[in-house]
Amino acid sequence: MTQFLQQMINGLSLGSIYALVALGYTMVYGIIKLINFAHGDIYMLGAYIGFIVTTKLGLGFVPALLISMVGCAIIGMTIERIAYKPLRHATRITALITAIGVSYFLEAGTQRVMGAGVQTFPNVFVNETIMLGNVRISTQQIVIFVVTITLMVALQFLVNKTKIGRAMRAVSVDGDAARLMGVNVNAVISFTFAIGSALAGAAGVLVGVYYNSINPLMGMLPGIKAFIAAVFGGIGIIPGAMLGGFFIGIVETMVAGYGSSLWKDAVVYIILILILIIKPAGLLGKNTKEKV
Amino acid sequence: MKNWFKRTNLLWLALIVSTYVILNVLISTGIINNVYQTVLLTIGINIILAISLNLIIGITGQFSLGHAGFMIIGAYSCGVVLKLVAGGTIGVLLGMLIGMAISAAVALVVAIPTLRLRGDYLAIATLGFGEIIRIVVLNMEVTNGAAGLILPKAVSWHMVYWAMVICTLVIVNFGISAHGRACISVREDEIAAEAMGINTTQYKILAFVIGAMIASVAGALYAGAFYVIKPEMFTYSKSIDILVLVVFGGMGSITGSFISTVLVSLLNTALQQFSSVRMIVYGLALVVIMVFRPSGLLGRKEFSFDALLKKFDKKKGAAS
Numbered sequence: 001m002t003q004f005l006q007q008m009i010n011g012l013s014l015g016s017i018y019a020l021v022a023l024g025y026t027m028v029y030g031i032i033k034l035i036n037f038a039h040g041d042i043y044m045l046g047a048y049i050g051f052i053v054t055t056k057l058g059l060g061f062v063p064a065l066l067i068s069m070v071g072c073a074i075i076g077m078t079i080e081r082i083a084y085k086p087l088r089h090a091t092r093i094t095a096l097i098t099a100i101g102v103s104y105f106l107e108a109g110t111q112r113v114m115g116a117g118v119q120t121f122p123n124v125f126v127n128e129t130i131m132l133g134n135v136r137i138s139t140q141q142i143v144i145f146v147v148t149i150t151l152m153v154a155l156q157f158l159v160n161k162t163k164i165g166r167a168m169r170a171v172s173v174d175g176d177a178a179r180l181m182g183v184n185v186n187a188v189i190s191f192t193f194a195i196g197s198a199l200a201g202a203a204g205v206l207v208g209v210y211y212n213s214i215n216p217l218m219g220m221l222p223g224i225k226a227f228i229a230a231v232f233g234g235i236g237i238i239p240g241a242m243l244g245g246f247f248i249g250i251v252e253t254m255v256a257g258y259g260s261s262l263w264k265d266a267v268v269y270i271i272l273i274l275i276l277i278i279k280p281a282g283l284l285g286k287n288t289k290e291k292v
Numbered sequence: 293m294k295n296w297f298k299r300t301n302l303l304w305l306a307l308i309v310s311t312y313v314i315l316n317v318l319i320s321t322g323i324i325n326n327v328y329q330t331v332l333l334t335i336g337i338n339i340i341l342a343i344s345l346n347l348i349i350g351i352t353g354q355f356s357l358g359h360a361g362f363m364i365i366g367a368y369s370c371g372v373v374l375k376l377v378a379g380g381t382i383g384v385l386l387g388m389l390i391g392m393a394i395s396a397a398v399a400l401v402v403a404i405p406t407l408r409l410r411g412d413y414l415a416i417a418t419l420g421f422g423e424i425i426r427i428v429v430l431n432m433e434v435t436n437g438a439a440g441l442i443l444p445k446a447v448s449w450h451m452v453y454w455a456m457v458i459c460t461l462v463i464v465n466f467g468i469s470a471h472g473r474a475c476i477s478v479r480e481d482e483i484a485a486e487a488m489g490i491n492t493t494q495y496k497i498l499a500f501v502i503g504a505m506i507a508s509v510a511g512a513l514y515a516g517a518f519y520v521i522k523p524e525m526f527t528y529s530k531s532i533d534i535l536v537l538v539v540f541g542g543m544g545s546i547t548g549s550f551i552s553t554v555l556v557s558l559l560n561t562a563l564q565q566f567s568s569v570r571m572i573v574y575g576l577a578l579v580v581i582m583v584f585r586p587s588g589l590l591g592r593k594e595f596s597f598d599a600l601l602k603k604f605d606k607k608k609g610a611a612s
Contacts, residue, residue, distance in 0.1 A: 035412045086583045092411050093355050094586045097539055100532055101578025108571030116568070220529075227416065266427040269420035276417050277405045 015249020016148035020203035021226035022241040024196030030236030037099035040223015041106035046204025076197025121208035234282025336452035344506035350544035352499035353479025358422030360530035366391035366511025399504035440522030447516030542588030
C-alpha cells in the first residue's frame, strides 16, 4: 500500500507536467485543427530559458517561471505567425509536416546554440522531504503540484469567464461564424498559441527543477506523451487534457514501478491505439457524425 | 506479349543497364572510392524506403509515420539469419524473405484497426505502432537488446542496385495497374471512391502491406551493408527522415523521390562535418517547402520516355 501511494504521488508529479503540455496541444488543436508537433520543443525551450535565467542572471524560481512563460508565449506566437499562418487553408497533412519542420529546427537550433549535451539545472530552492506516514513527498513535488493547479484554475477562469475566452470558444466551434460576429480570429489564434506555449514553458521549468537535467531533445518524448494525454481526454477539451495528463503520468509511473521501465513507453502507445480504436473522440469527447 | 517490347520499355531497360555499367566502370577504375561507395549504398537503400513510403502517402494518401518500424523488422530478420543460420548472399535473401513475411503480417495487424482513422490521427497511431515494434525488438533476447547486433558485411552495391530496380518496377507498375488506380481514387476523394463501388479499406490495406514489405527489404539490405544495427537507429526520427525525402520530391511522384533522395544524400555527405547545421537546414527547408511549394519538387509529375519521345517525334515531324 505504501509503495502504491508513493507511486501515485510520483505519478501525479509527472502527470502534472504532461497535463500542462497537453493543455497547449488541446487548445491549439481545438482552434485550428493542427497537431503542433513543435509544442514539445517549446517545453524544452522553456526549460532552457529557466536554466539561463537561474544560472546566468542568478534569479530565483518564481522570476524564472514567469520569464520562461513570457518568453515561450512570444516564441509560440512568432512560430504561429511565420510557419502556420500562411497554411491556414492548406490540408492538415501539410500543416503537420510544417510543424515537424519547426520541431527539427528548434531542436537542432538549440543543440547548435546551447550544445548537444546534458546541462545541470541548478537547485533553485532548498529541497526537503516530508514524511506522511511512510510516504515521501519532496518540496519539489509540492511546488509542481501547486503551480500546476494554480495555472489550471487560472486557465479555466480565462476560458470560461473572460471576453477573450469566449472568443476562443467561439472560434473553436466555428471560425467563420465567429468572424462574422466580429471576432478577430487571427488575434484569437495568436493568443491561444501564446497561452499554450506559456503553459509549456512553465512545465519546462518545473521539469528542470524536478529532474535537475535538461537537454535539447528532452521535448520529443514528453511532447508525444502529452499529445496522447490530450487525445485520451478528448482533443480540444480542456478538462480532458488535464485528466489525460494525470492518467498518463500515473500509468507510466505504475508500469515503471511494478513492471519494467523498458516497457513504460510501449504501454503509453498501446493506450493511444486502444483509445483511437475504441473511442476516437476521447474520454470526455462527443462523437460527431461525418457529413458528405 | 507485344507490349513487353515497346520502345519505351526498351529505353528504360537501356537506362537501367547503362547506369549499372557506368557505375561498375567508375568503381573498378577507382573514381568512386570506398567513401563514395558507402554513399551509393545509402542512396540505394533510401530510394527503396522513400518509394515504399510514397506508395502509402503519395499514391494512396494515407499518412504513415511508422515506416521505421517495418525497416527494423527487415533489418533484424536479416541480422538474426546472418548470425544464426547462414551468412553471405543466401543469408541476406533468406532474411529478406522472412522479414517480408513478418512485415506483411504485422502491417495487416496494424492496418486493419488504424486505417479507419483519418489524416493526422492515422499519423499518430502509426507513429505509436512503429515505436511499439521498436520497443518489442529492444526487449527481445535474440536481438541482443539495446546493444544491437554486429554483423559481417553481406550486401554489395550490386545487390542494392538490383533490389532498388525491382522494388521500383513493382511500385511503378502497381501505381498504373487497376489496383493502383483504385488507390489513387482513395487519395483523391475517399467518399466518392466508395460511392463508385471501390472497397476503400481493402485498397488502403493493400498499399500499406506492400509498402511495409518493401520497407523491410530496405531494412534487410541495411543490416547486410552497414555492419551494426541497433534499435535506437530506428526511432520515429528515422520515419520522419524518410518522410522528408518523399515530401521534398513530391508526394505521389516516384521520379521525385529518386531525385530528392540523391540530392539529400549528396547534401548530407557535403555537410557531414556540420551535422548540427544540417538538421537546422533540414527543418527550415521543410517549413519553406510546405509554405511556398507544398507539392514538393516535382508535384505528381513523373519522368516518362513516352512524353519525351512524343516531343522528339513532333520536332522531327516539324523539321521534315
